Amino acid sequence: MAGRNMDPKKNPMPVQPPQERRRNFSEVALGYTSEQAASEAARCLRCKNKPCVEGCPVRIDIPAFLERAAQQDFSGAYEVISQSSSLPAVCGRVCPQETQCEARCVRGIKGEPVGIGRVERFAADWRAAHGAEAAVPAVAGEKAPRVAVIGSGPAGLSCAGELAKNGCAVTVYEALHTPGGVLVYGIPEFRLPKEIVRREIGALEELGVTVVTNAVAGRSFTIDELLEEYRAVFVGSGAGLPRFMGIPGENLKGVYSANEFLTRVNLMKAYEEGSPTPIQRPRRAVVVGGGNVAMDAARCALRLGAEEVSVVYRRSMEELPARAEEVEHAQEEGIVFRLLRNPVEIFGDQDGWAASVKCARMELGEPDASGRRRPVEVPGAFEEVPADCVIMAIGTSPNPLLTGTTPGLETQRWGGIVADETGRTSRKGVYAGGDAVTGAATVILAMGAGKTAAQAILEDLGRGVL
Numbered sequence: 001m002a003g004r005n006m007d008p009k010k011n012p013m014p015v016q017p018p019q020e021r022r023r024n025f026s027e028v029a030l031g032y033t034s035e036q037a038a039s040e041a042a043r044c045l046r047c048k049n050k051p052c053v054e055g056c057p058v059r060i061d062i063p064a065f066l067e068r069a070a071q072q073d074f075s076g077a078y079e080v081i082s083q084s085s086s087l088p089a090v091c092g093r094v095c096p097q098e099t100q101c102e103a104r105c106v107r108g109i110k111g112e113p114v115g116i117g118r119v120e121r122f123a124a125d126w127r128a129a130h131g132a133e134a135a136v137p138a139v140a141g142e143k144a145p146r147v148a149v150i151g152s153g154p155a156g157l158s159c160a161g162e163l164a165k166n167g168c169a170v171t172v173y174e175a176l177h178t179p180g181g182v183l184v185y186g187i188p189e190f191r192l193p194k195e196i197v198r199r200e201i202g203a204l205e206e207l208g209v210t211v212v213t214n215a216v217a218g219r220s221f222t223i224d225e226l227l228e229e230y231r232a233v234f235v236g237s238g239a240g241l242p243r244f245m246g247i248p249g250e251n252l253k254g255v256y257s258a259n260e261f262l263t264r265v266n267l268m269k270a271y272e273e274g275s276p277t278p279i280q281r282p283r284r285a286v287v288v289g290g291g292n293v294a295m296d297a298a299r300c301a302l303r304l305g306a307e308e309v310s311v312v313y314r315r316s317m318e319e320l321p322a323r324a325e326e327v328e329h330a331q332e333e334g335i336v337f338r339l340l341r342n343p344v345e346i347f348g349d350q351d352g353w354a355a356s357v358k359c360a361r362m363e364l365g366e367p368d369a370s371g372r373r374r375p376v377e378v379p380g381a382f383e384e385v386p387a388d389c390v391i392m393a394i395g396t397s398p399n400p401l402l403t404g405t406t407p408g409l410e411t412q413r414w415g416g417i418v419a420d421e422t423g424r425t426s427r428k429g430v431y432a433g434g435d436a437v438t439g440a441a442t443v444i445l446a447m448g449a450g451k452t453a454a455q456a457i458l459e460d461l462g463r464g465v466l
């Protein structure tokens, strides 16, 4: 066993300096060296009851992979991770570890928890750099059951992977021209390089999965039509329909939903010279919301050249739901946090462009149903923030296109598909998981749901799980 590292602090993650990175789209976190990864892994105490594993939605055997990494056996570490997770390079970068595995780490009691995500990322990158073994060739024979997957985000991809590994002939239908879901159109290049997502999708294609893009289920074809050709259909269509506040001025030019703004920037590369995507480079941007989406939108606006970018959030820093690391990075880059503020109107100029946002001052009252203290308006207290670009990042819901064209598919009042914990829906042969069922959540939960639904599909098809 490698010697234990009792340093109370994590090995710091090398990052691009804030003054440089605030104007480029290259990855912010540069990743550990092999020595740093091994040294961080050696901080693990190998607890017998493994509380960190309980905190991981896909139950990666964390102490086992850290032990291998501590011995510089990164290939072995990767093997352990990939038994439970199909996207380790993605999860190592974007999982909210501080509220999951790392929140349960015993080292966190008297110091900082083990940087589990950082070591996971290193193992996945090491494996890619040192030539991953070719994927096991597809085992789907001529008589293999055909399964359709709608949506190519983490839920659809992990469902497809699990089914393909177990001998199904899988076709993934994706509405956009590029597969990957939020991983390509939402999360920016500087947090998750798109090459990594392409690599993961390439590995699935090697397994025999067919990906069809520009295919909008509910419009180009219906689920019922798919069921004539396929034995089962998994719906992993996410929750991409943006919400707006319903305040005056939201129809002005320069006001975007975060999804539209991020899609133009990330998928359509609006930041590149000569990009065909129309986007007005902001001078002063206001982003409304406090989640990961808001942080991403704010940091993209800054990288497009904005002089000032503010995040307007109606609660305080303590309730801000974004990942701690992203908030810290945003602050270092100079994003202004206007907390306890809530927009009530957007004013425009004579050409119909946004010019400023009127915000009400808020204070925190009694806890609401979510357990968080409810923000209430301070009577008569307002402030105006100049802004030629306003980005609404206040949440999304599932698009009703699919559910509206599938009779008998039960939905929640807010639009989510009703599925049990196995992913089975009210329609025989139709399964669902990820944001389409839970509403906006996380990559790892969507992946877990895709995998669980694949196991239910295999069971209903009378096939064992490998």
Ligand SMILES: Cc1cc2nc3c(=O)[nH]c(=O)nc-3n(C[C@H](O)[C@H](O)[C@H](O)COP(=O)(O)OP(=O)(O)OC[C@H]3O[C@@H](n4cnc5c(N)ncnc54)[C@H](O)[C@@H]3O)c2cc1C
Pocket: 094, 095, 096, 150, 151, 152, 153, 154, 155, 156, 173, 174, 175, 176, 179, 180, 181, 182, 183, 186, 187, 215, 216, 217, 218, 236, 237, 238, 239, 240, 262, 292, 293, 296, 323, 399, 401, 402, 433, 434, 435, 436, 440, 441, 442, 443, 444, 446
């Ligand atoms: C900007 C942003 C940042 C985020 N940051 C993080 C983070 O740091 N960490 C984290 O864990 N989570 C993060 N999340 C949340 C996470 O990305 C999602 O929870 C996760 O991607 C959900 O996966 P999914 O497969 O259910 O849906 P999605 O990733 O949304 O994929 C759904 C796919 O289905 C396609 N689709 C939709 N309708 C149809 C149709 N009718 N026909 C065919 N295809 C269709 C969509 O085009 C999309 O490609 C972030 C989300 C956003 C928007």
